[in-house]
Amino acid sequence: GIGSTLLPEISFNYLGQWDREMNAGTMSMSGFPTGFQVSPQSERPHALDIVGSVMDGKLTLSVTYDEQEYRDSTMQGLLDNYKEQLLSIIEHCMQQNETELTPSDVSIEPLSLDMFEKLLTQLEEL
Template identity: 75%
Template sequence: LGQWDREMNAGAMSMSGLSTGLPMSPQSERVHALDIAGNVIDGKLTLSVMYDKQEYQESTMRVLLDNYKKQLLSIIGHCMQQTKTELTPSDVGNEEVPLDVFEELLTELNEL
């Protein structure tokens, strides 16, 4: 959903202390069996997970989120160890380019 620190620090917005309540009625038909939303406030990532309890067990969701956290921390660790900027396909355009093709293109550009 975004990163709100800049807007909040500038005084453009503030967080309400009131509960937002449920984003949708528990009786409504779900578009997706699993819905994950996230935002960053005060430098902290918060995830909201909604799921169909008839399709997923709470223990399954806990395992999923534990693995998500583990993988996210691994990505953060990788990025923090980098000493130079590394481009990814999303950095250079909207076209979907497989990573192996992108890496071949970068190699060719570096050889010019």
């Protein structure tokens, strides 16, 4: 269909948690600046490039975007909202006394929340 030719406008790349590697002494962060990830002259494949990693128990997100297309204040608002939602999820999870299944626990293939809820309902009825 037509939808299959559309490319996502947001790229999210989680690089992982680096605490153990750093503590083991196998790797260390360079003090040198990384420079541009993509040439400023090249056409951007995504409107937003979001890269996340965890270091020293802290999540760091960096957002790369076209300043002609987005204001800095808009991007700051996006990150503030992301942080607020993330803290809300953490608070919810901390209040749970029992573990709960999520779609990624039961399927390798992408599973919609609607289908996941139907499967849970069917399991409870058994």
